[in-house]
Structure formats: structure tokens, C-alpha cells
Amino acid sequence: MFKRFCSSTAIAVLLIHSIQASAADSGNAENAFNPAFSLILSGSYGNLQRDPAIPATGFAMNPNPGHEQGFNLGESEMGISANIDPQFRGAATLALDPAGGISVENAFVQTTSLGDGLNLKFGRFFSGLGYLNEQHAHAWDFTDQPLVYAVLWENQLGEDGVQLKWLAPTEMFVEIGAEAGKGRGFPGSDRSKNGSGASVLFAHIGDDIGIEQSWRAGASLHRTRRVDAVSDAVPDLPGTVGGVSNSFSGDSQTVGMDLVWKYAANGNFRNSYLKLQAEYFRRKENGDLTYDTAGTNVTDTYSVTQSGWYVQGVYQFMPRWRSGLRYDRLDPGKAAVGALNAGNVIADHAYNPSRITWMLDYSPSEFSRFRLQLAHDNSRQGLADNQIFVQYIMSLGAHGAHQY
């Protein structure tokens, strides 16, 4: 009995030693070469008064990512990243669709040793335009994206292509970047052809004001050519029940501006902080619209300028607790419709969709968060909607650093 006790103690001691050794010199262990692996688990409950499939007034030819009703497993996100060699770093984010299936959200390689302020990224990545576009869903301050991101970028513009950024060697943060891509995400139309299907230019400047405040401002320009972009269930002037299908081909150019400002007493973000941000996007589309492709099928010129903005504030009033308020507004613009379609296509909606959203979130630790969100949605004319969301976001494994 005593012998047995001794031997098991010895084994236990040995085990502890080997664990200690492996933790201490993890640099030597083979699995130290394994990439950083992370998994985001998220889910939500949504209570809506209106059908989320109804698009915002005047934006029926734009995407409508909408919301999910009832209990809903959000996208679980799997992230893998590591240095490939002294020159490159690779990162991939795979989204696990609740209905089954995996989609590649990000899969890119970036350089780590170009120097001189240059950063080259290639593969599939979130475009560097705007402020929110590069942020992954688990880092959002609300359960959903602002309306302007939903209708103009289908929540987030993902691109297959190349991005080159250059940071100026100045006292102030001054960064410029350019992207050329396939035009995979809306408003691109993802064609197989030589050359680039979409391009982006962006510039950021930023700095601190004393030790308590910091800010970043940005401007961006996105250009693409849309070919045979089909939209269904578009309301028309004759009032066709269920709407019609239209097809648009033409140039699309979007300009954007963004501003973020953060404040924390003594610059200590642990206890409390305030973050204010605003973005504005304006898209001009110019080309030919084919009305009712399944029926009348009339093509004539069509051009419209759509725009939208949001402003939001998030306040961490005590450790672990944050509250936020956001106001969204869209302008569908007045379209210039060619004479052939003047009696078919709605040119002026005379309505500005808007929404006001409040959220409260609680983070038991850095790796978990629960959120309650209430929204009063006036994005659809005559169909005001009061929305309630409850959400959880949990992160397992490696927890990468967050961007500003």
C-alpha cells in the first residue's frame, strides 16, 4: 500500500515536472510551431415586429442582410494565424454557418519585413475602407452593422485581391492605402475577367490629444463596374404585386469619411472610457437599368446617388459594463431615369430611412460578453419596427490583439 502510494506520488511529481518544463521552455516544444487558433462562439435572440426581409425604403436594389428572428446561432468564427517565415504572416478566418457549411471570410498573407512603413496583403480580406469595415463581427459594438454598411456594403466589403499600405515616417499617424480586387463583395459583381474588378483608395490620419484622448480620421474611395446586377422584388410605379426583377449595368463610385475619437480618464481603458464614431458614405451609380427582366424588359439610362451616415457613442461606465447609442440615417436619392422607364421605375421615394439603437453589454471577462439591444427602426416607410436582441459572444483559445 505504502509502496503504491510512493510510486503514484512519484509519477505525479514527474508529471508536474514535465508539465512545468514544457510550459517553461515552450519555445523548444514542437507544438510551439502550431499557429494561434481561436474560436468565436456567438448566438442571439431577436424579437421583431416586422418581416426582416422587407428592405429599407428606396433600397430595394441594394442588399438587405436583415436580422434573424427568434433563437439563432450566430456565425461561429474560427481563426488561425501564424508567421509563415521571417517574411510572411498568414491568417484565415472561417465562418461556420449555423445551417451547415463553412465559408472563407478571410484568408490572407501579409508581409512582415518590407520595412519603410510598407505593408502588403494579398488573398481574401476585409477592405480597409471606412472604420468599421475591417472589424470582425465579434468586435462590433452593436449586434448589427449600421444601416449604411448594410445597404451599401452588405454589412462588410470583403475582397479577393491585393492591398498595399504605406505609413509615413511622420510624428503624426498618416497612412495611405490602395486595393485592387476581383469585385467579390457588393457592389462588385464578381466577374471572371482579366484585370481588376474593383479598386479602393484610402487614407487615415490620427493622433493623441494629451494622454486622455486619441482620434483617427479617414477618407476612402471605392470604384467598380457593375455588370448585370439583378435585384428581385423591386417595387415599381405601376405597383406590380410582389415587385419586379431589375438588372443594372454601370459604374459605381463611393466616397466615404470616418472619424473615431476615444477618451479615458488618465488614458486608462480598464475602468471606463468613451468612444464616439461617425461615418458617411455616398455612392453614385451611372449606367443602364433593365426594368422587369421577366416581363416588359425595357432598358434605358439610370443614375442615382445614394448616401447614408451613422453616429454612435459607447460608454464603459464601470469595469465590465458598457452602454451605447447609435443613430442611423439613409438617403435613397432622386434617380435620373431614362424616358423609356420614366413610367416604370420609382425615381423619388421622398423618404429617409432612419433608426435609433441602444445597447447595454456586460463582459464577465475579456473573453466573454452578453448584450441587450433595443432598436426603433424607421427604415421602412410606414412600417416602424421595435426590435429587441439578446446576444452572447465568447472567444476561446488565442485572443489576438484588437485594432484601434
Add this chain to the structure above:
Amino acid sequence: MKKILYIIFLLLFSTTAHALNIFTCEPEWAALTQQLAGDKADIYTATTALQDPHRIEARPSLIAKARRADLVVCTGAELEMAWLPVVLRESGNSRVQPGSNGYFEAASAVRMLEVPTRLDRGDGDVHAMGNPHIQTDARNFLPVAAALSQRLMQLDPANKAAYQQKLTVFEQQWRAALAKWEKQAAPLRGVAVVVQHKGFPYLSNWLGLREVATLEPKPGLEPSAAWLSQVQDTLRQHPAKMVLRAAYQDERPSQWIAQRARIAAVELPYTVGGNDDAKDLFGLFEDTIARLLKGLQ
């Protein structure tokens, strides 16, 4: 006219041709670098003593500073994990990436304490390489200074003699100060303390303090009311003399326990700049020991 142009030319070059541009993560390493490099370096400090070094935003200004740095001096051991990787990556500066000569981690020069035997987030925000708050043990500055000075000489060989001389002076002064502090701190040996965050193992190890309880239920988690009353129970059985917290930490949990357990709440500067007396490295430890001794009374 020619003379003025010549002066402008000189001014331009004297500002751009100065030696090393150094980005330090925490004030203690800025102070140490200042001791070791003097006017040979232009030093920037990314954080202040009133900021939690775990939770810093990867601000544009930090990225801009890292872009122009010749050397980055940080604690390492994952202390800056939440922001430094983004800052370095976005800086596009190949000289200061981890693994290159321009990247220095102080933790690599000292023996780490509290290296976890298992890695599980259920244990809170633990660091795989051990507790990163190495600057609270004054003895740690000797090996860090030697390693850092070596790095300065490597990056700026032209001034090697100057760095060597500064290191010798620092080591001499520091050894003398260490002897003085250890003598002053003798009454602290064996004294039971409560800590707010697991941020003082090196200090306790150095001065012989005995940590009987921690106000954070797990590293990085905020103290809850239920947990604090549990700590109060522990203190009834194992009375402590004082509760320690760093200058950047919320004072409420320590005040709460100090009032109920009738012990002293001691705010330590934790790093250079943590209070008006902790102006440099020497002031930091003089003030730390003075405050601890005062807590004893």
C-alpha cells in the same frame, strides 16, 4: 545668407542624425533606458503609470511612433499581448519586429515567477510564460540593464564606450541602493499582505512579504462583492497588515476590504510616475519601501 543656410542645414541634420530612436512600452523601461543611454537616445514611452499595461488601445499615435523606432523595449511575457502585436505589425517597421535586433523583452533577462503548470482560461488571464510584473523586484533591473546595454551597443557601436561607462555607473549606484533598500525593508520580512491584482509576486519575493489573499477572484477578473466577503473571512483566520494595489488600479476594492478588516490600504507607485515621488527608478523604490513601512504602523 550663406551662413544662415549653413546653420539651418546643421540644425536639420543635428536633429535627424542623433542616435537611437527608442520606443518603450512601460515607464520603468523608459527610465532604465534613460540611465543607460542618456542623450544618445530619443526615448518615447507608450504608457503611463496610471494605465493598465494589459489594456492599452493600439492607438494611431503608437503605430506612428513604432514606425520610426530603432529599438522597442518592452516587458514581454505576454504583458502587452492585447496591443503591441498590432502596433508592430501596422508600423511596417522591419527593424523592430519580434525576433529582430530592434526588439527587446526585459522578461527574457530575468527568472520568471508563477509560471503556470497548466494553461486554462478557467484560471483567468494567466500568462504562459509566468507573471509579467517583473519591475517590482529592484534586483531584476541588474540583469535587464546588462542585456539592454548590450543591445544598445549592438545597435549603435559608435557609442559603445559611452554605453559601457553608463552601465558601470548604473550598476554601481544600483547595487549601493539595493543594499540600502534591503536594510530599510528588513521589518517587512514575513509580513502578511493582501494584493488587489496578482501584480506583486516579485516584490513579495524580494522583500519577503507573505501574500495571504488576492482581491481579484482570478487574474484579470474584477472583484465581486461575494468574493470580497470571502476574502474578509480569510482575513479573520489569517490576519494581514495591509492591502496593496498599483497606482493604476481602481481604489474601491482595496478601500472596501481595508475598512472592514481594519488594515491599511497602500497604493504603490508600481512604476516610474506612479506618484510625485517616483520620478525615476531610484525614487520608485525609495517611495515603494517608504509606503510599505508606513503601512506597517
